[in-house]
Amino acid sequence: MAVIKAVSSKAGIGQALDYVTKEEKTEDKLVSGLHCEPDTVKDEMQATKELWGKTGGRTYKHFVQSYHEDEHITPEQAHRNAVELAKNTEAWKGHEVLIATHIDRGHIHSHFIVNSVNYENGHKLQWSKADLQNLKDRCNEQSRQQGLHVPEKGKTFSGEEREETVAWNKETYNLLKQAEKGEVKSYVQDIALSVMDCRETVRSREDFIKQMNERGYGVDWQDSHKYITFTDLDRQSQGEKQCKVRNNKLEKYYAVDFGKESLEHGFEINARREAERTATTERARQQLDRTAVAENSGADERARARQLLDRTAVAEDSRTGKAYQPDNTAVTEERLSNLRSYQPSRGMESQGRPGTDQGKRPGTETTGRTTEPQKDLAEERLASLRSHKPSRGMEEPSREIGDTDTETLIREARAGIDSSRTREENSGADRANREAERSRQRAEAQRRAEEAKREAEARQAQRRARSRSYGIER
Template sequence: MAVIEFINGKNNTLSALNRVLKYIINPAKTDENLKGGHNCEVNTAYNEFFMTKSEYSKFKGRQYIHFTQSFAPYDKVTPEIVKKIADELVQMETFKGFQVAYAVHTDRDHLHTHFVVNTVNKKTGMKWKQSAEQLQMMKDYSDEICKKYGLIITQGKSGSHVNRGEYRSKEKGHSWKYELFLAVKKVKWIARSKEEFIANMNALGYQVDWSDTRKYITFTNGEGKKCRNRKLYPPEHFTKEALLKAFELNSQRMDAKLSRNKMEMLLSAVQLVKIDNPLDTGKNYPLSILEGEALKEKIEESKKGKGLNWDKESENSM
């Protein structure tokens, strides 16, 4: 799994900004196809950063943020995959409106990407601010992207590594957080209200603590394990606001009869999984089978062609 590390230095001058931008695109360290820019062109980033600062007359204080995303030297990841991971990372809500220049370096025994962020937002003129919580969200988001590629992960502060085969086995054996993610993701596009969402989650064995006086929603599974909605990814898709917007869209698109039918099919799918658990782990994770076409075929067979089309609603609209 990639490690995110912020680099502290004398980053309060324009000359330092110029130096670090030249450093990350050094042809001795990277190739042209391994460079990227978010809200800017990587090779002209200094001029673009400067123009943004000039537009808002903000030249005081920190001029840039510099961090790296590094991979284990014995992971079988390619520079091209590392570049794709970087491309996805800068799409985080954290970087919205900010200019980011980045490049994958191949000159060491481990692949790593350097990111340089302009501290002045191009769209709003606001300065970059990042709390410890936001930093952790970025690291967690990086982990989620890496999981898609089956990369080596690290455990604990010691940084001990688990190989890809072990990781996949662990994921299949007890991925309760992933199971929760599947549940919320699917029920999100069924419910037409907060109350209906909570009731549907309850039907799947989850308790939902959604209070207007608290910032986050807390989910508790049947084993008593808790997880807040900010830990689901991408987190901006599972905020209270995002969920309420989805409920409103569902209400516009579905009448009451269709909504009841979908929930009935969902519960039927749960029973199907309990009878034939594809993970064979002894755990009762009813929604894991909902991933992929294999489940759709099973449900279609059990319902004689009345398949459960989860993807009919455009989840990307959020």
């Protein structure tokens, strides 16, 4: 596994060149120059600066390519890899570069010292984060092609999980670690915690800015700006200069994605979750409403059934001449049951068992014919029912139930009785048919048994005859 790092050093270019070319750290074969000679590199770089009159400012850039101590690679191969990376780095075209591979430590690593002045045009080295990332990507691809390990994001050089707090500046790192332990107060940490809290609930950029303002932090989020700037309003009001921090700094310090796209993506997720919760709540409410409507509908159905029961009881009372009692449910249901058990047949002729008690209601018998007095009594009661005028207490229900309703109830009762009688007759016929079928099957089984017995006796007689003819039987 190889990693690329940019080294920040306050040493001069001469000291840097002397350090990377020390004999105890490297060998002659592991030192190379790009656009320069290793033996005269110090003079050549200084001459280029003097030639273009740029001896001040930053005089060089320093980079290191390091391999893990467990990586199976030789110093020669590591040096060849470093030279190849230097040759293919576009930003280093026209700049003297010294490459030296060190083998004095537990891991092999190569140093790059790049002159800050271009010997072709005198321009200073323009080096960006994109250039550094490109160099790292080419280093990783080189390791893949050679079957070497590639570093993983979020892990250290040794493969361990990286700490949450990271800073390039040592003072900043120490300050953040102290704030993490609660030893000092850091507005940077407070802003980072507030951003992480707000991003979990807000559903839009406007809502995010509003909640951050309520916490005492200003947010400068503009589409024309690359980064988001957070401001501690209290520190700003007190005149302190250190009161602002950008989202990219928070990302570096805490290894958390605070980018614009990441935040807006989180806002969209929160909005969808809220919409789903709202829809679920609305569906539950509608279901409750439907359940309530169904219960009300059931209550209406029960009320209509109760009214029908009352009307039926009124019809029965009209026939018998009794007073209607709407509040007495047991009496009403008893009268309805009596009406349903009434069994008149064609022409009010009822079947009854001969010799039954003449005091019973006509039509309650199950067999036989009714006598003439019973028939006259049934017709007389029907005529009385049709011509009956209810008493004063029954006037209101009687107006709801006319002669037509009464005759309808009676016809329904007749139809039910006739249907029941037909089913009983059909059931009796079916029983007779089943009994006849069983008798036939028993007779057939008995016949087959007798035939089998006769055949067995015949075969036995044949065997005895054959035995006598051969003299076997004694």
